[in-house]
Amino acid sequence: MTAAIEEATVAAISDWIIESALVGIDADRLVKGFCERLNEAGIPVARVHVACSFLHPMFRAFSVTWSSARGVERSRFTHAGGNTSAWLSSPFKALLDENRQEMRFRIYKKEGLNQFPVLQEFREQGYTDYLTCTIPFTWPVEKANDILDGALTSWVTDQAAGFTDAQLAVLRRLLPRLGIGLKTYVRELTTQNVLSAYLGTHAGERVLNGQVKLGDGEEINAAIWFSDLRGSTVSADRMPAADFLLRLNRYFDATAGAVLDHGGEVLRFIGDAVLAIFPIAGPGGAERATRMAVAAARDAVKRIDRENENPPEEDQVPLEFGLGLHVGDVLYGNIGVQERVEFSVIGHTANEVARLQDLSKDLDRTIIASDAFSSLVQTDWESMGSHQLRGVAEPQPVYALRLG
Numbered sequence: 123m124t125a126a127i128e129e130a131t132v133a134a135i136s137d138w139i140i141e142s143a144l145v146g147i148d149a150d151r152l153v154k155g156f157c158e159r160l161n162e163a164g165i166p167v168a169r170v171h172v173a174c175s176f177l178h179p180m181f182r183a184f185s186v187t188w189s190s191a192r193g194v195e196r197s198r199f200t201h202a203g204g205n206t207s208a209w210l211s212s213p214f215k216a217l218l219d220e221n222r223q224e225m226r227f228r229i230y231k232k233e234g235l236n237q238f239p240v241l242q243e244f245r246e247q248g249y250t251d252y253l254t255c256t257i258p259f260t261w262p263v264e265k266a267n268d269i270l271d272g273a274l275t276s277w278v279t280d281q282a283a284g285f286t287d288a289q290l291a292v293l294r295r296l297l298p299r300l301g302i303g304l305k306t307y308v309r310e311l312t313t314q315n316v317l318s319a320y321l322g323t324h325a326g327e328r329v330l331n332g333q334v335k336l337g338d339g340e341e342i343n344a345a346i347w348f349s350d351l352r353g354s355t356v357s358a359d360r361m362p363a364a365d366f367l368l369r370l371n372r373y374f375d376a377t378a379g380a381v382l383d384h385g386g387e388v389l390r391f392i393g394d395a396v397l398a399i400f401p402i403a404g405p406g407g408a409e410r411a412t413r414m415a416v417a418a419a420r421d422a423v424k425r426i427d428r429e430n431e432n433p434p435e436e437d438q439v440p441l442e443f444g445l446g447l448h449v450g451d452v453l454y455g456n457i458g459v460q461e462r463v464e465f466s467v468i469g470h471t472a473n474e475v476a477r478l479q480d481l482s483k484d485l486d487r488t489i490i491a492s493d494a495f496s497s498l499v500q501t502d503w504e505s506m507g508s509h510q511l512r513g514v515a516e517p518q519p520v521y522a523l524r525l526g
Contacts, residue, residue: 128292131163136299143303146310149174152303153186154194160296161190165289168249169278173214174304175270177312179319213238213254214274224255228284244278251284253277253293257301259308273304322387324401342454344399345411345495346467346475347386347418349377349445351394352483357439365436370394373441376425384418389466395479399452399467408449412498415447416523419489423525446478447491447523449498470513477511478520485509487522496521 138159142152153172160167173185181198188194209215213234217225227234227241230250234241241252258272277293279285285293317326351373358366374396378388381398390397400411400418422445430440450471457466474492482490485506496503502524508517 128288131292132295135159135163135296139296139299139303143306147303147307149184149186149304149307150194150196152300152307153188156296156300157188160293163292165285165292166279166281167277168280169244169276171276172304173274174272174308176308176315178315208240211239213240213252213276217254217256217274218270224253226254226290227252230282230284248280249278250281251279253285253290255294255297257297257304259301259305273301322389324387325389340454341451343402343408343451344449344454344467345402345408345415346448346450346452346471347381347396347398347400347415347445348448348472348475348479349396349422349443350479352442352444353439354394361437368434369437369441372429372437373426373443376429376441377422377443377445380418380422380425384421385414386418395476397466397472399454402449409498412447412449412495415495416499416501419445419447419523420525423488443488444479444482445489446475446480446482447489447495448475448478449492449495450474473513474511474518477513481509481511481520482522485520485522488525489523491521491523493519493521 135156138155139152142155147155149172153170157167157170168191169187169189171185171187173183175183180200182201183199185197185199186194187197213225213227216238217223227238228251229235229241229245232245234252235245244252254274254276256270256272256274258270260271275297277285314326314330317329320326321329351370354370357369361369373394374391378391378396378398381388381396384400386398386400388396388398400415402408402411404410406413422443426441426443433440448471450469452467452469452471454467457468478490478492482488487504487506490506491503503521504524506520506522508519510517
């Protein structure tokens with residue numbers, strides 16, 4: 123490869139990476155496009171693996187693997203799944219432990235085969251050369267608990283004599299450019315994940331789309347969910363803080379988890395209460411939204427029952443909760459002060475659903491719904507008569523959802 127071709131190659135691929143990053147390419151298409159362009163330029167990569175850490179409540183990292191035989195494959199790694207045998211015996215782990223930026227093993231010369239089992243596997247698959255290197259996103263390099271703020275990459279070829287020096291020189295020049303594209307994607311992905319985790323998926327999207335000022339919002343029609351953990355004050359007083367937090371999270375996992383799995387959106391955790399909505403939009407309208415809410419309510423009860431069947435040793439007191447279900451118009455948007463806003467729903471419907479949850483305690487029922495809500499869902503309701511809700515002028519008919 124001549125110097126002129128090398129410079130033209132670097133320039134063309136570099137331009138493509140920058141243009142792709144600006145328009146918002148994802149990691150899958152970025153890695154795939156990069157590998158295809160390397161091969162077109164005469165750098166014969168046969169398999170490439172890229173792994174990046176990112177912020178997410180459930181996952182600590184993702185990886186993209188491209189190969190000429192299988193195309194693109196994507197994986198995610200949980201916080202609990204870090205120290206697998208494959209990871210502990212990998213060149214990636216050695217690279218981080220030795221604080222090196224690059225390691226190369228010429229497989230056709232049997233380099234590293236005794237040290238790293240994956241290289242023996244690559245040899246059996248016909249690969250001849252292996253390069254692994256880091257692409258840091260910060261300088262100096264930040265690394266904690268075997269997680270790099272950047273990308274871990276590996277580059278494999280099946281070219282008979284491995285990579286040439288000229289091919290590796292071009293690849294090394296291009297890696298920082300690839301890092302720019304990956305860093306842009308990871309930072310945007312992290313922003314989306316954090317907003318989704320703390321605000322909810324739809325609210326997070328609205329904030330990213332510019333709905334950030336105090337008072338930004340709109341009136342929507344929705345089925346409203348308000349659930350509360352019973353006996354939490356007593357539990358908080360008698361339990362160590364760490365055990366009570368575990369109890370709260372078991373309850374949230376059962377209730378808020380059911381909401382999310384049935385298409386709802388969790389807006390707030392208010393102490394030990396869950397405020398959620400099932401927006402009324404699209405096919406099915408109000409009937410569909412209320413059916414989804416009822417399905418989530420029944421599922422939450424089943425999940426609570428399962429939690430109570432196998433409680434942790436430090437918390438043998440059964441979990442119990444009350445739930446109010448309502449439907450109506452709410453103002454969906456930013457509330458608070460100029461310096462600190464929160465995305466939520468406000469209005470009389472939101473107030474009344476909290477009163478319905480309060481009433482579930484007095485009526486000794488788990489799930490209480492308004493007349494407006496229950497009339498939209500054909501299921502097994504039990505009339506509980508009319509009751510005065512605080513802040514509502516007239517007594518309101520309420521219904522309990524029969525369980526079992």
